[in-house]
Amino acid sequence: MSGERARSTRRFAFAAGHRYWVDGWPAAENERVFGRLTVPHGHNYTLDVTIEGPIDPRTGMVIDLAELKRVVTEAVVARFDHADLNADAAFQGRVPTTENIAVTVWELLAPKLGTDRLVQVRVWEDPTLYVEYRGGAR
Amino acid sequence: MIGDPVVELTRVYHASAAHRLAHPALSDAANASVYGACARPHGHNYYIEVTVAGRPDPVTGMAVDLAALDAAVDRAVISRVDHQTLEAVPELAGVITTGESLARAFWRLLAPELPEAALTRVTVVETAKNRFEYEGGAR
Numbered sequence: 001m002s003g004e005r006a007r008s009t010r011r012f013a014f015a016a017g018h019r020y021w022v023d024g025w026p027a028a029e030n031e032r033v034f035g036r037l038t039v040p041h042g043h044n045y046t047l048d049v050t051i052e053g054p055i056d057p058r059t060g061m062v063i064d065l066a067e068l069k070r071v072v073t074e075a076v077v078a079r080f081d082h083a084d085l086n087a088d089a090a091f092q093g094r095v096p097t098t099e100n101i102a103v104t105v106w107e108l109l110a111p112k113l114g115t116d117r118l119v120q121v122r123v124w125e126d127p128t129l130y131v132e133y134r135g136g137a138r
Numbered sequence: 139m140i141g142d143p144v145v146e147l148t149r150v151y152h153a154s155a156a157h158r159l160a161h162p163a164l165s166d167a168a169n170a171s172v173y174g175a176c177a178r179p180h181g182h183n184y185y186i187e188v189t190v191a192g193r194p195d196p197v198t199g200m201a202v203d204l205a206a207l208d209a210a211v212d213r214a215v216i217s218r219v220d221h222q223t224l225e226a227v228p229e230l231a232g233v234i235t236t237g238e239s240l241a242r243a244f245w246r247l248l249a250p251e252l253p254e255a256a257l258t259r260v261t262v263v264e265t266a267k268n269r270f271e272y273e274g275g276a277r
Contacts (some may be wrong), residue, residue, distance in 0.1 A: 095199030128150040137141040
């Protein structure tokens with residue numbers, strides 16, 4: 001048997017600080033729109049990265065999870081763990097909302113993993129909120 | 139990439155409620171036969187996951203107004219079912235309160251409260267072992 005497709009998801013974690021703030025707005029407007037989210041705070045983020053592909057007939061694997069771990073650790077976890085997201089180049093002019101973090105993680109991983117393999121990133125801000133991005137636009 | 143990215147945001151809510159599975163036209167013995175232990179009055183710590191799709195606003199980065207979503211879900215669903223007996227909730231009249239039927243019922247209560255086409259999935263997690271998802275209809 002060959003060519004049967006499956007998905008593998010590996011979970012990662014990073015703790016990061018952020019606040020919601022639009023540099024071009026006066027403080028009062030930021031506070032009106034974002035409220036308490038304007039105060040610097042942080043989260044223990046959880047990241048689920050999903051890879052899809054054929055099950056390799058020799059190895060039985062969709063992807064070598066050690067490779068996935070290395071790529072995601074280098075591209076995302078090492079960059080964002082114990083970091084101030086607002087200071088990161090990826091979030092200049094882009095508020096580090098959970099939505100934008102998911103899109104950013106996708107943009108960091110897609111060139112390294114390929115969009116033929118990377119099918120979804122899911123970013124959990126806390127156990128009550130997550131955002132999924134699959135590379136789609138409209 | 140053409141256009142703006144579309145993400146799906148899921149928020150997890152909680153409600154504790156009592157229920158039993160029983161068809162009103164069936165006898166107690168028949169309900170016990172069909173539904174087993176679930177025919178006896180009991181309860182769950184439900185987790186209700188609401189998924190909405192949207193484009194992160196290019197300025198605020200938010201695809202969804204979370205405060206508005208929380209208020210809508212609380213108004214349409216949580217405030218009606220939390221610490222209630224589901225069979226006594228007027229908005230659930232006629233619903234056999236299986237997880238899948240609750241997911242559909244909650245969708246119907248919630249959809250009119252949200253921006254058009256934003257709602258993509260309602261998930262009812264009845265226990266750590268049982269998870270039910272409804273995405274709005276047939277296919």
